[in-house]
Amino acid sequence: MSIDIRGVNKSFGDFAALTDINLAIPSGKITALLGPSGGGKTTLLRIVAGLENADSGTVSIEGADTTNVPARKRNIGFVFQHYAVFKHLTVAGNVGFGLSIRHRPKDEIAAKVNELLELVHLEQFADRLPSQLSGGQRQRMALARALAIQPALLLLDEPFGALDAKVRKELREWLRELHDKMHVTTVFVTHDQEEALEVADNVVVINSGTVEQVGPPATLYDEPASPFVMGFLGEVTTLGGQLIRPHDIVIHTDPRPGALAGTIVRAQRVGFEARLHVRPEGAAADGSSDVLVNLTRTFARSLGLHEGEQVWLEPEDGATTLPAAGVSASGRPAPVLGSPRREGEDVAGSLTSKDVAGSLTDCRCDYAPGSVRLHGSGCWLA
Amino acid sequence: MKWALRIFVILYVGLLVIWPVYLVGQRTFEGGWSGIVTALTSPEVLHGLRLTLVATFWSVLFNLVFGVGISLLLVRKEFRGKGVLSVLLDLPMSVSPVVVGLALMLVYAPDTVVGRFLYGAGYQIIFATPGIVLATTFVALPLVIREVVPVLQEIGDDQEVAAQSLGATPWQSFWRVTLPGIKWAVIYGVVLTLARSLGEFGAVKVVSGNVSLQTQTATLVVQDTYQNFQPETAYTLSLVLIILAIACITVVSILRPRKARKAA
Numbered sequence: 001m002s003i004d005i006r007g008v009n010k011s012f013g014d015f016a017a018l019t020d021i022n023l024a025i026p027s028g029k030i031t032a033l034l035g036p037s038g039g040g041k042t043t044l045l046r047i048v049a050g051l052e053n054a055d056s057g058t059v060s061i062e063g064a065d066t067t068n069v070p071a072r073k074r075n076i077g078f079v080f081q082h083y084a085v086f087k088h089l090t091v092a093g094n095v096g097f098g099l100s101i102r103h104r105p106k107d108e109i110a111a112k113v114n115e116l117l118e119l120v121h122l123e124q125f126a127d128r129l130p131s132q133l134s135g136g137q138r139q140r141m142a143l144a145r146a147l148a149i150q151p152a153l154l155l156l157d158e159p160f161g162a163l164d165a166k167v168r169k170e171l172r173e174w175l176r177e178l179h180d181k182m183h184v185t186t187v188f189v190t191h192d193q194e195e196a197l198e199v200a201d202n203v204v205v206i207n208s209g210t211v212e213q214v215g216p217p218a219t220l221y222d223e224p225a226s227p228f229v230m231g232f233l234g235e236v237t238t239l240g241g242q243l244i245r246p247h248d249i250v251i252h253t254d255p256r257p258g259a260l261a262g263t264i265v266r267a268q269r270v271g272f273e274a275r276l277h278v279r280p281e282g283a284a285a286d287g288s289s290d291v292l293v294n295l296t297r298t299f300a301r302s303l304g305l306h307e308g309e310q311v312w313l314e315p316e317d318g319a320t321t322l323p324a325a326g327v328s329a330s331g332r333p334a335p336v337l338g339s340p341r342r343e344g345e346d347v348a349g350s351l352t353s354k355d356v357a358g359s360l361t362d363c364r365c366d367y368a369p370g371s372v373r374l375h376g377s378g379c380w381l382a
Numbered sequence: 383m384k385w386a387l388r389i390f391v392i393l394y395v396g397l398l399v400i401w402p403v404y405l406v407g408q409r410t411f412e413g414g415w416s417g418i419v420t421a422l423t424s425p426e427v428l429h430g431l432r433l434t435l436v437a438t439f440w441s442v443l444f445n446l447v448f449g450v451g452i453s454l455l456l457v458r459k460e461f462r463g464k465g466v467l468s469v470l471l472d473l474p475m476s477v478s479p480v481v482v483g484l485a486l487m488l489v490y491a492p493d494t495v496v497g498r499f500l501y502g503a504g505y506q507i508i509f510a511t512p513g514i515v516l517a518t519t520f521v522a523l524p525l526v527i528r529e530v531v532p533v534l535q536e537i538g539d540d541q542e543v544a545a546q547s548l549g550a551t552p553w554q555s556f557w558r559v560t561l562p563g564i565k566w567a568v569i570y571g572v573v574l575t576l577a578r579s580l581g582e583f584g585a586v587k588v589v590s591g592n593v594s595l596q597t598q599t600a601t602l603v604v605q606d607t608y609q610n611f612q613p614e615t616a617y618t619l620s621l622v623l624i625i626l627a628i629a630c631i632t633v634v635s636i637l638r639p640r641k642a643r644k645a646a
């Protein structure tokens with residue numbers, strides 16, 4: 001079931017949660033809505049489901065305009081960010097809810113519920129109350145409940161949000177398998193780029209209420225349309241005025257023509273990786289223009305790299321780069337890039353969310369009227 | 383210090399509650415069982431109890447239906463004048479019942495516009511059962527609302543939205559999701575309404591006209607018999623009302639911990 005979203009706008013008071021969203025979601029595929037917290041992902045999903053009304057614009061499902069179709073008639077399975085389980089019903093009661101309100105015969109409901117509980121591996125918990133389930137089990141129950149109505153479209157709002165890394169990974173694979181079995185058009189929200197890249201056929205990057213880029217995972221990763229997308233899909237650093245991924249940098253221990261000379265000021269080990277902070281020659285001592293380089297630990301050891309050593313850096317052949325001061329994340333030419341803002345800084349003035357161009361590493365912005373508070377190290381202003 | 387506090391509490395509760403209630407019981411049994419039977423079978427008492435039960439029944443029914451409805455309106459809908467409405471809904475509890483009675487008189491008495499119209503249509507409100515029901519319902523109005531509103535706020539609308547997305551109509555969502563969620567608050571509110579309605583005196587006295595064997599509720603009978611030198615009847619009926627109240631409180635205290643556990 002394909003979805004066509006055209007010119008959708010939504011404001012809460014004078015806060016624009018979504019601005020002019022145009023999006024086509026292909027039938028039978030898994031699409032990920034990826035973006036930072038507060039970007040409008042849930043709002044968009046709720047509008048598609050009919051749980052929220054857009055201020056303007058249309059949502060067509062399979063070519064038919066849904067503007068006047070109430071949520072209960074859309075036949076869309078929705079898995080909520082916070083599960084929204086029916087607390088007073090057992091697991092079986094929750095899963096069978098959609099069928100029971102359709103007055104299906106009892107034995108048909110029971111059979112369907114059993115089938116779904118098997119599918120989500122909860123057969124032995126049928127008679128428990130949701131409060132007696134773990135987070136992951138509750139999550140799978142919510143999924144089974146949404147599947148019970150045989151939805152033409154499945155919307156999942158951060159389905160694995162509240163779970164630990166290992167369970168997330170399991171459920172992620174399981175969701176992919178489930179989809180390959182059932183072929184129901186699926187849209188899921190996440191702010192975990194790895195999840196989006198791994199599970200989805202198609203990724204939509206959403207930031208501050210606008211669509212930044214749409215495409216298959218590989219395209220987004222290799223050809224990011226903006227610094228924001230590049231930064232959101234993985235770590236990014238600046239090398240000679242170009243945004244580049246830290247593992248796309250080649251490090252030499254002898255001078256090379258065109259390579260940037262610098263000194264290793266910090267060497268960290270994170271798992272199998274070595275992360276080097278290289279300060280270019282003559283660069284500021286505050287670390288604001290340090291280049292981050294990632295390489296495997298074995299490789300770093302084979303080069304005998306350690307703090308204080310001089311190295312030369314150049315981009316790997318075919319590395320993805322973007323001009324660091326080229327365009328802002330909102331697609332407008334950035335006037336002058338402010339220097340990366342510091343953590344916790346209050347930026348007074350009449351800034352809107354659009355003025356914060358994006359994040360290099362981990363930037364979080366709290367907006368309040370007249371001020372933007374930035375957290376993390378990689379925020380900058382357009 | 384601890385002892386002083388304990389003695390103070392015991393004296394306080396003893397003098398205000400236990401001793402008076404005990405004396406009512408004692409006086410009731412002074413005349414022996416035959417006295418009690420005589421008192422309870424007197425036409426006045428039977429009529430009064432029946433009228434009280436009728437008024438309580440309607441009061442509980444109206445306050446249940448409207449209380450849940452208004453609570454849903456207050457919590458789930460946005461509209462102008464919501465703040466004013468919620469203040470108005472608390473009024474019946476804060477205003478003296480006598481004043482409530484007088485205010486109802488001003489609207490429904492036979493010589494007012496509304497009263498005359500209703501009388502012409504064959505309905506007598508004041509000095510009749512409808513007026514008693516009205517007054518009783520009015521004074522107990524906020525009890526269900528006060529219980530249900532915070533619970534509705536706490537559970538939020540997540541589950542209702544989920545029900546909607548699964549295909550439930552608003553009506554189905556109410557019966558299958560909302561009501562089970564607020565069940566204990568509703569029961570608690572109903573029990574409080576029940577207790578309040580059984581004991582209502584002031585407002586009913588004003589609107590009923592206090593006519594023996596016609597518009598006298600149990601509490602009015604207590605006052606009447608006491609003043610007319612039939613103290614044993616007054617005490618017996620009082621004891622019946624006390625027992626009913628204790629039954630209500632017991633039900634509430636059985637429910638309350640369960641409610642607290644659910645919230646935790």
Ligand SMILES: Nc1ncnc2c1ncn2[C@@H]1O[C@H](COP(=O)(O)OP(=O)(O)OP(=O)(O)O)[C@@H](O)[C@H]1O
Binds near residue numbers: 035036037039042044
């Ligand atoms: N009912 C509402 N009233 C007012 N503002 C709202 C409402 N719902 C959402 N918003 C605002 O709209 C913006 C987008 O919210 P939304 O829930 O869509 O974000 P999100 O992308 O799902 O974020 P997260 O990843 O944290 O769930 C947020 O800034 C939020 O504060």
Ligand SMILES: [Mg+2]
Binds near residue numbers: 041157
């Ligand atoms: Mg969300």
